Amino acid sequence: MGRYVLRRALLMIPTFFGITLLTFAVAQLAPGDPLQLSAEAPRAGQTAALEALRHQRGLDRPLWVQYGRWVGRVLSLDFGRSLEDGRPVLEKVGEALPRTLLLTTLALFLSYLIAVPLGAWAAVRRDTFAERAVTVVLFVLYSMPSFWVAITLLLVLSGGRGWAVFPLQGLTSPGFDQLSPAAKVADLLWHVALPVAVLTYGSLAVLSRYMRGAMLETLRSDFIRTARAKGLAERSVVFRHALRNSLIPIVTLLGLTLPALVGGSVIVERIFGIPGMGELAFESILNRDYPVVMGVTTLVALFTLAATLLSDVLTAAVDPRIDLERAG
């Protein structure tokens, strides 16, 4: 196991450089120029001044030199400064990441919490009227665009003419710092309720369908028939034998959803006024703020690589039939 993990970790290094090099090239080759953008309306004679600035910031060097410099700095954990406002990239990411993580981990947790039992239930009760009804509802949810749901929820549950149960914007109320720890948690939960709901509802259909499929397959397998044949109670068959064995694909899926945790969602963040990683990535791409684009990409790339590894290891952990040492 240890050797396998090490080998996989080493393989991640070229993959990582491949990802960052590609992002670097795509970002730089896209039309538009960060300095021109911030100078906005140029005046005659300003071109020379901008050229001087471009030179000073190394933006006039060949791409491979710029990439080399970037790698050199990143290896010493210096992600540079935003071309937009001069703040360190890590500071901007450090501001956005916790907000995004709060939303996405809650949403992920919640969607698994709902989808796994729901999928198992759907498999056991398949083709009943109730199961079909739930499937329809889930697919309706799945097909509703999140910006529309987010705005609708805001109008109905937070709007001036709606019920105004939830706050409209942000993560905390004014005066948050003075609250007791319990009140802080309550305040946060109250603020994230709607955004987390929006992030959760869409993935329910996918996850529960996976779970249902896995469960159905398990229920059809020989060991379940054996378990039933030896007279085990149906409860025990479903919960102790079938459910646990159906979790394998779900665990693999978990690994694949992890990168989305740090990526965030532009739509949800913008509508609910919680500027996280999605908004940061979106804005930096629009502004051609290369250092920030690269910082965000690197983080997401690292997370993706780690998550793939983790999901392989986890799959082995839940399924004793998989032996990574020999298979690898």
Place this chain on the structure above:
Amino acid sequence: MVRPLAFVLTACVVAASGCTCAEKTAPQTPTIQGPSQDWLDGALPPSVMEGTPKQGGTLTIRLQAEPKMLNRLHDAGQDAWAVRTIVGPVVETLCELDRDTAPRYRLKPVLAERWEISADRRTTTFHLRHGVTFHDGQPFSAKDVKAVLDAIRDPKQPTTRMRGLLAELDGYETPDPWTVVVHWKRPDFLATRQLATVIPIFPASALEGDLDTLAINRAPVGTGPFRFDKWESGRAIELVRNETYWGKKAHVDRIVFRIVKDGTVATQMFERGAFDLMTAIPPHVWRGLEAVKAENAWAWRDYHRIRFPENAYNWIGFNQARPPFGDVRVRRALAQLIPYDAIEEGIYLGLEPITTCPFYALGPACDPGLEAPDSPQRLRYDPEDAKALLDAAGWKDTDGDGVRDHDGRPFDLTFLIYASSVNLGKLAPVLQDEWRKAGIRLHVEKVDWAVFTERLRTHAFDMVSLGWSALDAEDDLYFNFHSSQVKDGTNYVSYVNPELDRLLEAVRGEHDEQRRIALERQIHRLVYRDQVYLFLGRRSALDAAKKTVHGLRPAINWYRLADLWLDAPAPHAEATTRATPD
């Protein structure tokens, strides 16, 4: 797991249909007192300025965009509106625009007590105010003004925008701590005004080092009636009253600028009473609130509505270096193929009257004979006249395919628009339809803002639409229309006309006001005659203020926040959780 979900869903459905039913069956309130005429006009009643100012309270203002930084010297601090509204009350300038003299907006002393301009107009001497201290406790003197000018002139610093503004600056010296003498390369009527009203005065010590990483970029230090308190990224920027201000002290204790980018969300917060001053109301919301029905009553009852004309207009421009757009007949024909009335009502909801003038419309620079809405000199929507002009210019449909052509080339053009513009997204299909009927094929190309600006600069377009806006009433328009500004200036449309060049140069050096106004009106007439731009609407600020806010006086450079006071200053809304709407 299933039942709660189904329950939530049905609950929503019932509630929603319940609402509509209630609405339909509820008996109409027999007499709803509709909004007043002032309210409809967006005019503030005189009572706003009356009464004895009360001290205290927190004023919450909606901010629709988050500035990148708060240092106006830096190229990234050029989001003029946001930076000026927030930083204006914190970091002062040598002079300010005097709102008592609107619409002329003369200079009024701030950090400069008085100033003299030499007879040859090439030297300005500022005499600075004594006894002023910065928020960090340092005394203000000429060394600070010098440090700011040094930073602007340093070619290694990202201050290209300010350097461009002070292009005519030849040199400066500080003979004593209370005097700054500025020399100009040429006598330019705008130079002193721009230096005095735009350049923010920071303490010299705050400008030491790399401008990219200065503390004042995010936490400005100045001499103003408010001091900067904090900036929570994406959430709010807060100012507190400067208790040791040298001038008349501000009334409110604290100003909170709440950053809410999304218009729909901001509207909901507005309805829930989250803002004392709601800014940038979306036009459809503005119009929607006028309907006389009970659910709008809160707006008429609790808010003043404020519509104030800005120095801002939208225009359509053609790349005149590309045929056939260099032909004035073609431009005039296209101008007559714009259904102005339909656009004014349908797209701008009657809030942006069509203009003819590139200058500040409330000032004297526009020729009233042309700018008047009923002026006979204005081009109107007139397809027949337009078609005749196109025929005369040689663009006829010779092959009978419904599209005009000339020398075997069909009349095809591409309208380059940036993806984030809602209004252009509506305008493009209207023009497509109109122009197709006149035998012109209009294609639309949407690009993002970064690409758009690059295409503008490199003149890689046929047709664009943009808006210009300024926070001052005076402008010489040199940069927009002079032929020298085609190469790397803002003469994006590549208009070259020696006659206009001569006028633009003359205006800059003309210090006599009456003669300058005469020149400006000549420029207005020429630009309109040649349809250098096809002018669209003139923009207004659409705001609303709670009736508890007093001292509101909109001007070209926004409200003066130090003058505002609150009726019943609420104690700091701290430590209250659920009661507050955010």
